[in-house]
Amino acid sequence: MTTETTTTETTTTETTTPVPPAAWIDLDQAALLLDIDGTLLDFAATPREVWVPPELRRTLQGLLHRTDGALALVSGRALADLDLLFAPLELPAIGGHGAELRPAPGQLSDPNRTLGLDPRLKRKLAAVAEIGPGVLLEDKGYSLAIHFRLAPDKGDAVQDAVAAVCAGFPELPVEVMPGKAVVEVKPRAFDKATAVVELMRLPPFAGRRPVFVGDDVTDERVFPVLPSFGGVGFSVGRDIDTAAGRFDRPADVRDWLSGLLARQPATGGPA
Numbered sequence: 001m002t003t004e005t006t007t008t009e010t011t012t013t014e015t016t017t018p019v020p021p022a023a024w025i026d027l028d029q030a031a032l033l034l035d036i037d038g039t040l041l042d043f044a045a046t047p048r049e050v051w052v053p054p055e056l057r058r059t060l061q062g063l064l065h066r067t068d069g070a071l072a073l074v075s076g077r078a079l080a081d082l083d084l085l086f087a088p089l090e091l092p093a094i095g096g097h098g099a100e101l102r103p104a105p106g107q108l109s110d111p112n113r114t115l116g117l118d119p120r121l122k123r124k125l126a127a128v129a130e131i132g133p134g135v136l137l138e139d140k141g142y143s144l145a146i147h148f149r150l151a152p153d154k155g156d157a158v159q160d161a162v163a164a165v166c167a168g169f170p171e172l173p174v175e176v177m178p179g180k181a182v183v184e185v186k187p188r189a190f191d192k193a194t195a196v197v198e199l200m201r202l203p204p205f206a207g208r209r210p211v212f213v214g215d216d217v218t219d220e221r222v223f224p225v226l227p228s229f230g231g232v233g234f235s236v237g238r239d240i241d242t243a244a245g246r247f248d249r250p251a252d253v254r255d256w257l258s259g260l261l262a263r264q265p266a267t268g269g270p271a
């Protein structure tokens, strides 16, 4: 069992690494890989309360077309959840921190990619919600997320309890993945980095240069694998050593993406 420390959501306006000009990215060669919460979308009190701006849907659809399908969401959320959020769009996606992989719209993720979380472990973890009101469970089948955004004072207790429960199952190949006001227990066999490597070997992503944007601990593992595909990564809200630059907030990422599309529309080459 592996444990990491929780991340913060501290956002400063002091940008030490400049946001990359949209003109730097060549959409004829790029594969756009985009994290969701804290990157494309602003945080909300609960997972269901996030808002997807209609303009963002239009931008993603345009970029998907402009890159010949080489745009994917790379999320900790389950694919079914992503499809509800972005409906009627169905985008190529990595879901559940790598548990699910859909290289093209309309395809199904192989249900045998990963085993479900051991039910004994899941039951014990679910009991952590008894710590108090505001501690929410999100069951993804292959993993369980325990949210404490509505009860920030209970964050330490939740993390300690999750670590204690997992320590009781040393034989299980699981890891504790910290996030933004959440802690998730997932199989160790996959993560966003392993799934990105897999995706980048499949058409229409293969041969393109990945441009990844992400904000969280789970995203940090992706940055080091990008150079082997000629790609780069950008962080959101904080500097990360292995990132090529930083956006301050999701609204900046959204503006950058719409600028990217505006500069390189489908009918012409780069502006």
Ligand SMILES: O=P(O)(O)OC[C@H]1O[C@H](O[C@H]2O[C@H](CO)[C@@H](O)[C@H](O)[C@H]2O)[C@H](O)[C@@H](O)[C@@H]1O
Binding pocket: 035, 036, 037, 038, 039, 042, 043, 044, 045, 046, 047, 048, 050, 074, 075, 076, 077, 078, 138, 145, 147, 148, 149, 179, 180, 181, 182, 184, 216, 218
């Ligand atoms: O990898 P991501 O796409 O960034 O997904 C990470 C987790 O995002 C969601 O939780 C986070 O966003 C919620 C809505 O803003 C917020 O209420 C929560 O506190 C955050 O942790 C999602 O619910 C998780 O399943 C994802 O793993």
Ligand SMILES: [Mg+2]
Binding pocket: 035, 036, 037, 038, 039, 214, 215, 216
């Ligand atoms: Mg995120």
